[in-house]
Amino acid sequence: MSERNELSFEERHTWAGLALGFAAVATYIVIITVRSQDTPISEVAWAWPMLWTVLIAGGAYGAVYGILAARHRGPRTDPREIEIDRFGELSGKGLLSFSVLVAIVLVALDVDGFWVAQTLFLGSYTASTIGTVAKLVAHRKGLPL
Numbered sequence: 001m002s003e004r005n006e007l008s009f010e011e012r013h014t015w016a017g018l019a020l021g022f023a024a025v026a027t028y029i030v031i032i033t034v035r036s037q038d039t040p041i042s043e044v045a046w047a048w049p050m051l052w053t054v055l056i057a058g059g060a061y062g063a064v065y066g067i068l069a070a071r072h073r074g075p076r077t078d079p080r081e082i083e084i085d086r087f088g089e090l091s092g093k094g095l096l097s098f099s100v101l102v103a104i105v106l107v108a109l110d111v112d113g114f115w116v117a118q119t120l121f122l123g124s125y126t127a128s129t130i131g132t133v134a135k136l137v138a139h140r141k142g143l144p145l
Helices: 009-035 047-071 079-108 113-141
Strands: none
Touching: 009 047, 009 079, 009 113, 047 113, 079 113
16 A cells, blocks of 8 residues: 555455445345334245345446446555455354354254345355455454464
């Protein structure tokens, strides 16, 4: 990074992903909450809102990446960025694995598919957010020793 403390390409990309992820999941939660006003939550039609949330957020994430890449001059990554990315990805893996384990237990207990899907969706979002925050902290404070 330069002396002016500008954000690197990867850091900008990470901030954009954090904002888009938050907006997408918040929108999904609002949709499900509104639908549950007149219907028991486990009977709410959740599949299409979840799929649309993933598709729209994924498309927006790709578009933002393309815009940032087109505007960026110079190299996008360096060895430090690669290590930060690796650190962030590993930071959320434990929670992601735990979410999958919980989902498997829910399926084994024959729990309604709504709860299994919510566990996987929100567990993967939360794990991703932990990894993203870890990357942002590493960008600012450095990697832990």
